[in-house]
Amino acid sequence: MPTAQHTMSFADLGLAHWLCDSLQAMRIHTPTDVQTHCIPPILKGRNCIGGARTGSGKTLAFAGPMLTEWSRDPAALFGVVLTPTRELAVQIHEQLCALGAQLNIRCALVVGGGDFVQQSLELQGRPHFIVATPGRLAHHIISDTPEAALSSLLKRYTRYLVLDEADFLLTPTFASDLAVILGALPDKTHRRTLLFTATVTDQVLQLREGDAFVYNAEDDSQLAPGRRQLPDTLTAEYLLVPEHVKEAYLYHILVSNEFEDSTAVVFVNRTRTAELLRRTLYQLGVRVTSLHSQMPQSERANSLHRFRARAARVLVATDVAARGLDIPQVSLVVNYDVPSDPDTFVHRVGRTARAGRHGESVLFVTQRDVDRLHAIETRVATTIGQFSRVGDTAVIKKSLTQTSKAKRTAMMAMEREGFGERRAQQKLRQAK
Amino acid sequence: MSDHSDNINDFSSDDEQDKNILIFPKKSHTTAFPEVNDIEQSDESEGEPQEETGHVVDSPKADEEESKDGETGNVGETTEDKALRLRKRLELVNALKKSKHKTGVIYLSRIPPYMKPAKMRQILSRFGQLDRLFLKREDESKYRQRIKGNGNKKNMYEEGWAEFIRKRDAKLCAETLNGNIIGGKKGTFYHDDILNVKYLPGFKWADLTEQIARENDIRHAKLEMEISQANKLNAEFIRNVEKSKMLSNMNKAKKRKAQKEDQKEPSDEDVERQREQQYKRFQQHKVSTNRASAPENIKQTKSSDTLGSVLSNLL
Numbered sequence: 001m002p003t004a005q006h007t008m009s010f011a012d013l014g015l016a017h018w019l020c021d022s023l024q025a026m027r028i029h030t031p032t033d034v035q036t037h038c039i040p041p042i043l044k045g046r047n048c049i050g051g052a053r054t055g056s057g058k059t060l061a062f063a064g065p066m067l068t069e070w071s072r073d074p075a076a077l078f079g080v081v082l083t084p085t086r087e088l089a090v091q092i093h094e095q096l097c098a099l100g101a102q103l104n105i106r107c108a109l110v111v112g113g114g115d116f117v118q119q120s121l122e123l124q125g126r127p128h129f130i131v132a133t134p135g136r137l138a139h140h141i142i143s144d145t146p147e148a149a150l151s152s153l154l155k156r157y158t159r160y161l162v163l164d165e166a167d168f169l170l171t172p173t174f175a176s177d178l179a180v181i182l183g184a185l186p187d188k189t190h191r192r193t194l195l196f197t198a199t200v201t202d203q204v205l206q207l208r209e210g211d212a213f214v215y216n217a218e219d220d221s222q223l224a225p226g227r228r229q230l231p232d233t234l235t236a237e238y239l240l241v242p243e244h245v246k247e248a249y250l251y252h253i254l255v256s257n258e259f260e261d262s263t264a265v266v267f268v269n270r271t272r273t274a275e276l277l278r279r280t281l282y283q284l285g286v287r288v289t290s291l292h293s294q295m296p297q298s299e300r301a302n303s304l305h306r307f308r309a310r311a312a313r314v315l316v317a318t319d320v321a322a323r324g325l326d327i328p329q330v331s332l333v334v335n336y337d338v339p340s341d342p343d344t345f346v347h348r349v350g351r352t353a354r355a356g357r358h359g360e361s362v363l364f365v366t367q368r369d370v371d372r373l374h375a376i377e378t379r380v381a382t383t384i385g386q387f388s389r390v391g392d393t394a395v396i397k398k399s400l401t402q403t404s405k406a407k408r409t410a411m412m413a414m415e416r417e418g419f420g421e422r423r424a425q426q427k428l429r430q431a432k
Numbered sequence: 433m434s435d436h437s438d439n440i441n442d443f444s445s446d447d448e449q450d451k452n453i454l455i456f457p458k459k460s461h462t463t464a465f466p467e468v469n470d471i472e473q474s475d476e477s478e479g480e481p482q483e484e485t486g487h488v489v490d491s492p493k494a495d496e497e498e499s500k501d502g503e504t505g506n507v508g509e510t511t512e513d514k515a516l517r518l519r520k521r522l523e524l525v526n527a528l529k530k531s532k533h534k535t536g537v538i539y540l541s542r543i544p545p546y547m548k549p550a551k552m553r554q555i556l557s558r559f560g561q562l563d564r565l566f567l568k569r570e571d572e573s574k575y576r577q578r579i580k581g582n583g584n585k586k587n588m589y590e591e592g593w594a595e596f597i598r599k600r601d602a603k604l605c606a607e608t609l610n611g612n613i614i615g616g617k618k619g620t621f622y623h624d625d626i627l628n629v630k631y632l633p634g635f636k637w638a639d640l641t642e643q644i645a646r647e648n649d650i651r652h653a654k655l656e657m658e659i660s661q662a663n664k665l666n667a668e669f670i671r672n673v674e675k676s677k678m679l680s681n682m683n684k685a686k687k688r689k690a691q692k693e694d695q696k697e698p699s700d701e702d703v704e705r706q707r708e709q710q711y712k713r714f715q716q717h718k719v720s721t722n723r724a725s726a727p728e729n730i731k732q733t734k735s736s737d738t739l740g741s742v743l744s745n746l747l
Contacts, residue, residue, distance in 0.1 A: 047747050163746075171722070175739040182745045193747050201722045203743055210747045245669050341721040371716040375730060379721075392673045400669075404662040412655055 013039045016068040022102055023060075032057035037215045039065050042194065047212035049166075049195045049204065059095050062162045062194045066129075067100055069159070074103065076126035077153055079160035080185065082134055082178075084168045086111040086297065087304060088324045092164065093131040105129070112136045113297025124148050134169065134177035141184045151184040158185050159192060165323055166195040170203040198323070199343050230346070230380050234353035237387035238363040238373060245395075246364055247280055248403040250336060252395045253362065254286055254314060263307075264332040266316045267348045269339065275419055277316045277336065279410035284402065291317040294423060322347045329354070333361040338369040342379035362387050525561070525597070535563065535595050536602025537632045537640075543567055543589040544614070544625035551622070555614060556594050560601025564637055567592035595637045606631035 010020045010031055023029075031039070034052040042048050042065040052058055062081075070078045081096075083089045093109040100107075108127035110119050112135055120140060123130070124147075130137070144150045163169050169178065185191060193212075197204055200216070208214050230236055241249050250266065253259060268274050271292040278290035289303040289312035307315045307327065315321065316336075322344060330352045339345050345363075353359030363384065365373050377384055543552065549567050556562050567589040579585060596602040610629045614622050719730045 167722070170739065170743065172736045172739050175736055175742055178742045179738050179745075182742060188745060188747060195746075199722075200724045202724050203722075203739070205724045206743055207747050212747050242669065244665055338717070340717065340719055341723075342719070342726075343721055343723055367714045368717050370714075372719050375719040375721075379726075396666075396670055396673065400666050401663070404666055405659055408658040408662055409655060412651065412658065416651070 008036065010035075010064070013064070014043045014068070015039065015064050016071050018071065018102055019064060019067055019099065022099055026098070028060070031060075034058060034215065035061045035064065038062075038213070041213040042066075042192070043068065045192065047193045047195075047210070049197070049208060049212050049214045051197055051200060051216035058164070058196045059092055060099075062160075062164075062196065063096055063099055066160050066162070066194075067096075067105075070128060071103055074128065075157050075159075076128060077130065077157040079129045079162065080137075080154070080158055080181070081129065081131045081162040081164065082137070082169060082181070083131070083164045083324075084133070084174070085320050085323070085325075086113060086133055086300070087291075087320065088164065089131050089133055090301070091324070091326060096129055096131065100128075107131060110137050110140060111297075113300070116140075120148060120150075123150055126153070134174045134181060138177040138180040141180055154184045155186055159190075160194065161185060161191055162194045162196070164196050166197040167199045167201045167204055168323070170201070198347070230349065230382060231353045231359075233356060233358045234349060234361060235359070236349060236361045236363070236380075236382070236384050238365045238384050239387040239390070240365050243366045243368075245400065245404075246336065246366070247277070247407050248395050248400045249364070249390060250277070250334060251281065251284055251286070251403045252390055252399045253332075253334070254281070255399075256390065258389065259332055261313075262331040263310065263313050263329065264315070264334060265321065265327065265330050265348075265351050266314060266334045266336050267322065267339075268316065268318055269337040271318055272414075272420060273337065274316045274318050275414060276407065276410055279413060280403065280406045281314060281316070283406040283409060286314055287312045288314040288316060291315060291321050293318065293320060294420065319344060319348075322351075325351075327351055329357060331359055333359070335361065335363040338363060338365060338372040338376070340372065342372075342376045345376045346380065525563075533598045533600075535597060535636065536599035537593060537595050537635045537637055538602050538606050539630045539632055540567075540592040540594065541628040541630070543592055544622050544627070546584060546586040546588055547622060547625075548587075549589075549592075552592065552594075555609075555616075555622075555627075556596075556605060559596070559605035559608070561597040563595040563597050565592065565594045566640075593637075593640060603631050605629060 008031070009029070010023055011017065013031060013036060015023075034050055035057050038048050038050050038061045042062070048062075050058065050061060052061075066079050081089075081092055083092060089109060089111045093107055096107050097105060099105075106125070106127040107129045108119070108122045108125075108131070110123070110130055110132035112133055114136075116136075116139075119136070123140060141151050141154075168174075195204070195207065195212075239249065254264060266277065268277065271294040274290050274292040275294070278288055281288040289306050291300055291303055291307075295303070303312070303315070304325075306312045315327070319339070321327070333349050333352045335345065335348060339348065349359075349361040352361060363373070363376075373384070538556075540552075549565055552567060553562055553565050556565070568591050570588040570590050575588070578588075594602075596605065606629045609627045611626065614625050614627060616623060721730055723731075
C-alpha cells in the first residue's frame with residue numbers, strides 16, 4: 001500500500017529507464033513497500049535482508065536493481081538466484097525473462113528433475129542469470145569440466161547472489177549444497193548478497209548483525225500479543241476427527257453443497273499421504289491432482305498447470321506448495337495434517353484469502369494434535385473456532401463406507417506399484 | 433508403464449484389438465459375441481470361443497474389404513451377414529477344438545523387427561489353424577529411447593507364443609521354420625528373416641496365464657480382507673459417535689434437572705475434574721519451529737558445522 005510519502009515511481013527509485021518502460025508495459029506502476037525500501041540501498045551497493053510475505057513484490061525488489069546494474073554492462077553469469085523449490089524457480093525464471101526481454105536477456109533455469117545435459121549446455125552458453133535450486137546447481141559445479149569451466153566463470157563474473165525464502169534455504173537440509181555453491185562464487189566482499197525471507201529465524205538474526213541493510217515488513221514488534229496474525233477475510237476453523245476417518249470427512253466437505261464447485265488445496269505432511277489421498281479422491285470422482293516431491297518433475301509441472309487451468313479443482317500437496325507459489329484464487333484450504341511448525345500453518349493458509357477476497361481454512365485435528373493446535377493459536381494470536389458445518393451422522397451415512405473402500409483400493413495399488421521404493425533406494429545409496 | 437502391464441494382463445496384442453474394432457464398427461455387435469480378450473479361461477472350457485481366431489484365420493485383405501463394406505453402404509445387411517458368418521466360423525473352430533486333437537504351443541524367441549501380430553499370424557497359419565497368439569511388446573523405456581534418437585516409431589516385439597489347434601501342426605511348424613528364413617515370395621520385406629521357433633512339449637496356453645490369474649486372485653482376496661477390516665473400524669467409529677451423543681444428552685439432562693431443582697450448579701473445577709476422569713490422555717505430536725522469536729521450549733536448535741560456515745561466508 002503506497003502511502004502519501006511513498007508515491008514515487010520506479011524511476012525515482014533509481015531503476016533504469018528501459019526497465020521502467022517494460023514495467024509500464026506490464027502495467028506495474030507503483031512500487032510496493034518492500035520495493036521502495038529495498039531498491040535504493042541495493043543500488044547503492046549494500047547487501048540486503050528483506051522480510052516480506054509472498055505476493056508483496058519481492059521478486060521485483062531484487063530483480064530491479066540487479067537488472068539495472070547488469071544493463072550498464074551486460075555480462076555473462078551476472079547473478080545467481082537460489083530458491084528452495086523447483087516451482088518457485090520456474091516462476092522467478094519466467095519473471096526475469098519477461099522483465100529483461102527488451103535487452104535479449106538469457107536466463108538459465110537449473111532445477112532438479114530437468115535434463116542435466118541440456119542444462120550444462122545452457123550454462124556453457126554463458127547465460128546472464130542463473131535461477132536455480134541449490135542441489136542441482138551444486139551438482140553442476142561438482143561435475144564441472146575444464147572446457148565448461150563453470151566455477152571459474154562464476155568466480156570471475158558473478159556480482160549478485162540472491163537467496164529467496166532464505167529462512168528455508170539456511171537450514172541444515174541445504175547447508176552442504178550451499179557450501180559448494182558459495183565455494184564457487186566470488187568471496188563475500190566481491191559480490192552483493194540479497195536475502196529475502198518471510199520468517200525471521202535464528203540464522204537470519206545472526207546475519208543481521210553484519211552491516212547489511214535490513215528491511216522487515218512485519219517487524220517482530222508487530223507480533224505483539226493480541227494482534228491477529230491472519231487476514232481478516234479468512235475464516236480459520238478446526239475439526240476434531242479420529243485419524244482413520246479423516247478421508248471420509250475430507251470427502252464430505254469437498255462434495256458438500258457449499259464447496260462442491262470451489263477450488264481447494266489440501267495440505268498434508270507426507271508425500272505418501274498426498275499420493276494416497278489423490279488416488280482415493282480420484283476413485284470417488286473428485287477432479288483432483290497432486291503436488292509432492294516423489295513425482296517426476298514433468299508431472300509436477302503438469303499437475304500445477306491442470307490446477308491453474310481449473311481442469312482439477314482440488315490440489316493435494318505437501319509443503320512444496322506452501323510457500324511462494326502463485327496459485328490462483330483458492331477458496332478453501334484444508335490442513336489435512338497439522339504442521340509441526342506453526343509458521344507453516346500461516347504459509348499454508350496464505351494460499352487463500354489473498355488480495356482482500358474471502359477464504360476459508362479447515363484444520364483437521366486428531367487426538368494427538370491438540371498441542372500443535374495450541375501452538376498455532378498462540379502464533380496467530382487468535383482462537384480458532386470449531387468447524388460445525390459437517391455432522392458426524394451425515395458423514396457416516398454418506399461417505400464413510402465408500403471412502404474407506406476407495407482408500408484401501410488405493411493403498412493396494414500403491415503397494416503394487418512400489419510407491420516410495422525409489423526414494424528408499426536412493427537413501428540407502430547415500431548412506432553407503 | 434501401467435499400459436504396458438495391462439497389455440500383459442489381457443494377453444492380446446494391440447493390433448489384434450485394432451482389428452477387432454475394425455471388424456465391429458458398432459458396439460452393440462460386440463455384445464452379441466463373447467469377450468475376445470478374456471484368455472484366463474482354461475483351454476478345455478468350451479463356452480468361450482475365440483471368435484478372434486475365426487476372423488484372423490482368413491487373410492487380412494478379406495478383413496479390410498469387410499470393414500470397407502461396412503463403411504460405404506448398407507450397414508445393416510452386411511453386419512447381419514457378418515454375424516452369421518462369424519457364428520459359423522466360431523462353430524467350426526469349436527468343433528475343431530472339441531475334436532480329439534490336443535493343442536500345441538510354440539515359443540518364438542525373436543520377432544523380426546517391426547513385424548506385427550497379424551503378419552506373424554499369417555506366416556504361422558501356413559502350418560495349420562492357429563488359435564491364440566501373443567507377442568510381447570518391447571519395453572516402454574526402450575521404445576522412448578529409440579524415438580529420442582530419431583528411430584523408427586513402429587512398435588517392436590520381443591518374443592511371443594502361439595497356440596495351434598492341432599499339436600501336430602505346432603510340431604511341424606517348429607521343425608520347418610526353426611533356424612530357417614521365412615521365405616515366401618522373393619523380395620518381400622521379411623523374406624530373409626530367420627525365425628527361432630521352439631515347440632513347448634507338455635505345455636498349454638493356460639500355463640502362461642496361470643501366474644497372472646493366481647496373482648489376481650490373491651490381490652482380490654487381500655482387498656476383500658482389507659475392506660472388511662476397514663468396515664470393522666468404521667463400525668467401531670459409529671458406535672463411539674453414538675456413545676458420545678448419548679453421553680452429551682445425559683449431561684444435558686442432568687444439567688436441566690439440576691436447574692429445575694434449583695440446586696447449585698457444579699463449579700467449573702468439578703466439570704474439569706470430571707472431564708479428566710472421563711477422557712483418555714494421548715501422547716501429543718511434537719511442535720517445533722525455527723522462528724527466532726518463538727518460545728524456547730518449541731524451538732528447533734538443530735544446527736550443523738556446514739551451516740555455520742555457510743552463514744559466515746554469506747554476508
